Amino acid sequence: MKKLLIILLLAVVGYFLTVSMSNIKFGANRMGDLSQPKTVGAFYLSKTPGELSVANVITAIVVNYRGFDTLGEVSVLFLAATGLGSILYKKKKKGEHIPTVNKPSSALLQAGSKLIFPAILVLGAYVFIHGHLTPGGGFQGGAIIATGFLLMMMSYKDFTMNHSVITWVESLAGITFASIGLIGLIVDHSFLENFLPIGYINDLISGGIIPLIYVAVGFKVAAELSGVLDTLLSIKEK
Amino acid sequence: MMEIIKYIGYIAIGIGSIFLFLGALGIYRMPDVYNRLQAGTKATTLGAMSTILGVGLVEPTWFVKSLIIVVFIAVSNPLSSHALARGAYRASLTPFMKKKMDAYESEIQNEKED
Numbered sequence: 001m002k003k004l005l006i007i008l009l010l011a012v013v014g015y016f017l018t019v020s021m022s023n024i025k026f027g028a029n030r031m032g033d034l035s036q037p038k039t040v041g042a043f044y045l046s047k048t049p050g051e052l053s054v055a056n057v058i059t060a061i062v063v064n065y066r067g068f069d070t071l072g073e074v075s076v077l078f079l080a081a082t083g084l085g086s087i088l089y090k091k092k093k094k095g096e097h098i099p100t101v102n103k104p105s106s107a108l109l110q111a112g113s114k115l116i117f118p119a120i121l122v123l124g125a126y127v128f129i130h131g132h133l134t135p136g137g138g139f140q141g142g143a144i145i146a147t148g149f150l151l152m153m154m155s156y157k158d159f160t161m162n163h164s165v166i167t168w169v170e171s172l173a174g175i176t177f178a179s180i181g182l183i184g185l186i187v188d189h190s191f192l193e194n195f196l197p198i199g200y201i202n203d204l205i206s207g208g209i210i211p212l213i214y215v216a217v218g219f220k221v222a223a224e225l226s227g228v229l230d231t232l233l234s235i236k237e238k
Numbered sequence: 239m240m241e242i243i244k245y246i247g248y249i250a251i252g253i254g255s256i257f258l259f260l261g262a263l264g265i266y267r268m269p270d271v272y273n274r275l276q277a278g279t280k281a282t283t284l285g286a287m288s289t290i291l292g293v294g295l296v297e298p299t300w301f302v303k304s305l306i307i308v309v310f311i312a313v314s315n316p317l318s319s320h321a322l323a324r325g326a327y328r329a330s331l332t333p334f335m336k337k338k339m340d341a342y343e344s345e346i347q348n349e350k351e352d
Contacts, residue, residue, distance in 0.1 A: 103328065105321070105324075106320070106321075106324055108317065108320055109317060109320065109321050109324075112313060112314075112317040113317075115313060116310075116313060116314055116317075119310065
């Protein structure tokens with residue numbers, strides 16, 4: 001009876017999925033003529049290469065056209081990290097070290113994570129440095145770097161994050177983001193306006209302020225998420 | 239010569255797909271955590287490596303990249319399955335079959351005595 005119900009439910013969901021999917025014409029040009037854009041998407045697609053010379057249009061929208069929104073997102077993440085830290089804050093005695101894992105992990109995992117950790121850091125840095133060329137960006141790269149730190153925390157009992165370093169990195173990255181926006185306000189009359197030469201499309205140094213902002217966002221997200229993970233792992237079950 | 243390499247690549251992709259399918263089947267069919275881990279990580283390690291290497295052979299410009307990915311999978315996949323199995327054992331999940339010999343248990347005992 002239960003199985004029958006499940007099959008029936010799946011059939012209903014499948015039917016509506018098929019109906020709604022069959023209306024989408026895959027591969028059809030739904031943007032229309034890019035030289036005379038009619039939709040917002042077509043407008044961005046037609047303007048981005050000339051105005052900003054950024055290969056990844058999504059990055060151009062997120063960081064440049066809607067850069068203020070991204071600043072807000074970064075501060076939401078900052079607030080979340082601060083809130084977690086203030087709720088779970090535990091005063092440590094001087095020199096006291098709270099281990100992140102109860103039991104030591106196996107020698108195999110320790111050796112392997114030593115091998116993988118640099119590769120994860122390089123991948124994360126690649127993702128946020130190439131945010132304007134390939135899919136990815138500051139948030140994704142920062143999250144990848146934080147997973148690398150999580151791996152180290154879980155495999156080494158006495159791996160600690162230096163919280164003052166985390167705070168400094170986070171603050172400096174945030175200040176960089178805001179001050180880039182302020183320079184744009186001073187030079188070009190509006191907040192987060194592009195004031196650097198845009199270069200040529202598909203070059204590493206192109207797109208004006210976009211790579212700078214994404215590097216700052218990458219560092220900020222990596223520091224925040226690592227701090228959050230460290231705080232969460234240091235709770236002890238009673 | 240290029241044609242032959244291309245067909246070797248297609249064969250590698252085919253072998254990889256078969257292994258990935260068998261891994262998925264194993265996860266569905268096997269009775270307990272350890273057997274499922276075995277199916278889900280051993281078979282998919284070979285499957286993913288073979289598929290990606292095959293893609294590198296079909297498209298020679300991607301060969302170096304695919305080789306790097308293969309090395310990364312070869313390092314990380316067995317490692318994660320080891321950590322998962324160890325975690326499952328430490329969480330006292332019993333194997334499906336009655337165990338006759340358990341080398342790891344005595345090792346844990348030794349660890350506790352140290």
